[in-house]
Amino acid sequence: MLKVGITGQSGFIGTHLYNFLNQKKEEITTVPFEDSYFSNREKLRQFVSGCDAIVHLAAMNRHGDPQVIYDTNLKLVRELIEAIEDSNSHPHILFSSSTQEERDNLYGKSKRDGRMLFEEWAARSNSAFTGFVIPNVFGPFGNPYYNSVIATFCHQLTHSEKPAIMVDASLQLIYVGELVELFYQAVKTTGRRAGPVRSDVPFTAEKKVTEILALLEEYKTRYFDGQCFPQLHSAFEVNLFNTFRSYIDHSSVYPVLLKKNSDERGTFIETTKTLLGGQFSFSTTRPGITRGNHYHTRKIERFIVIKGKAVIELRRTGTSEILRFELDGEKPSYVDMPIWYTHNITNAGDDELITLFWINEFFNPDDPDTYFEKV
Numbered sequence: 110m111l112k113v114g115i116t117g118q119s120g121f122i123g124t125h126l127y128n129f130l131n132q133k134k135e136e137i138t139t140v141p142f143e144d145s146y147f148s149n150r151e152k153l154r155q156f157v158s159g160c161d162a163i164v165h166l167a168a169m170n171r172h173g174d175p176q177v178i179y180d181t182n183l184k185l186v187r188e189l190i191e192a193i194e195d196s197n198s199h200p201h202i203l204f205s206s207s208t209q210e211e212r213d214n215l216y217g218k219s220k221r222d223g224r225m226l227f228e229e230w231a232a233r234s235n236s237a238f239t240g241f242v243i244p245n246v247f248g249p250f251g252n253p254y255y256n257s258v259i260a261t262f263c264h265q266l267t268h269s270e271k272p273a274i275m276v277d278a279s280l281q282l283i284y285v286g287e288l289v290e291l292f293y294q295a296v297k298t299t300g301r302r303a304g305p306v307r308s309d310v311p312f313t314a315e316k317k318v319t320e321i322l323a324l325l326e327e328y329k330t331r332y333f334d335g336q337c338f339p340q341l342h343s344a345f346e347v348n349l350f351n352t353f354r355s356y357i358d359h360s361s362v363y364p365v366l367l368k369k370n371s372d373e374r375g376t377f378i379e380t381t382k383t384l385l386g387g388q389f390s391f392s393t394t395r396p397g398i399t400r401g402n403h404y405h406t407r408k409i410e411r412f413i414v415i416k417g418k419a420v421i422e423l424r425r426t427g428t429s430e431i432l433r434f435e436l437d438g439e440k441p442s443y444v445d446m447p448i449w450y451t452h453n454i455t456n457a458g459d460d461e462l463i464t465l466f467w468i469n470e471f472f473n474p475d476d477p478d479t480y481f482e483k484v
Contacts, residue, residue: 114140117166162201175215182219201237201299228305248285249355263356281312314345337382364442387469401453413465418458
């Protein structure tokens with residue numbers, strides 16, 4: 110059982126990596142980390158001495174003064190190395206650097222120089238070090254105006270703001286889920302070798318900023334405003350769409366009431382408009398019964414209550430806030446399931462509950478991506 114710690118555990122990539130590794134409980138135990146450890150020498154020593162591997166993600170990305178970025182990032186590297194040496198530890202260090210290493214800016218220089226410091230430490234201590242040189246990372250829950258232009262665009266489009274393109278650059282991109290898989294594979298090599306290794310992470314998509322914004326604006330028009338699932342033509346577009354959905358303020362959007370068309374024959378209700386295909390199913394649930402308590406990492410899913418009373422609960426993994434939605438078949442409505450949100454549905458009435466489910470699994474329907482976790 111490998112003991113793995115993540116500095117910057119609460120950040121964008123750190124959160125995704127922490128959640129991913131916690132799915133590997135038969136192989137890996139995650140060692141909790143708090144940012145305050147960097148200001149507490151003893152806590153930092155205890156942390157490093159309890160880890161077989163440490164993924165060093167803690168860093169400053171933006172600041173009004175670039176010199177502050179450089180000084181801060183080098184200080185964090187030096188403090189981590191000092192704690193390792195003081196505690197006579199030999200963890201496998203995995204470092205998140207950036208393709209900006211080659212650019213003439215102090216952020217890139219801080220990453221390059223930090224990687225060099227770790228390489229020198231690994232060489233003199235005969236310890237393992239993997240320096241990842243990473244392209245632009247995007248994915249759910251990134252901080253707008255900080256982590257990426259995609260995070261900023263998604264936030265703006267879902268919060269009635271107007272995106273603006275400053276430079277129409279061509280971006281080499283990797284989805285955060287793809288990146289954490291690479292970290293996981295490298296973590297598994299812990300104990301098999303020593304010395305420094307540089308790993309140039311390949312990008313999985315290359316798009317101009319205008320192309321990215323055009324796709325996101327389509328998601329806003331079709332899905333956010335028009336309640337229709339758009340066409341998605343590649344793994345990149347699936348990941349971009351799921352990223353876009355993560356910025357929606359679910360508490361204010363759901364449940365969405367459906368339009369009911371009635372005449373002497375009865376009632377007709379259009380439940381889902383989609384250009385995606387996908388599969389419909391339905392369930393009946395007895396009073397008081399709860400279904401679900403799991404989350405998805407890829408699937409796109411919609412719950413539609415057409416008979417009975419239901420309560421749907423959502424909670425983002427790693428957080429405690431529960432979003433609670435009451436739905437009634439007398440006023441048919443739906444709630445969409447965001448990825449990385451544990452969700453369930455409970456029959457809150459006295460009669461049978463009938464729920465329709467629409468789901469699209471995309472490229473590998475035989476690969477289940479459901480993980481069970483109590484709400």
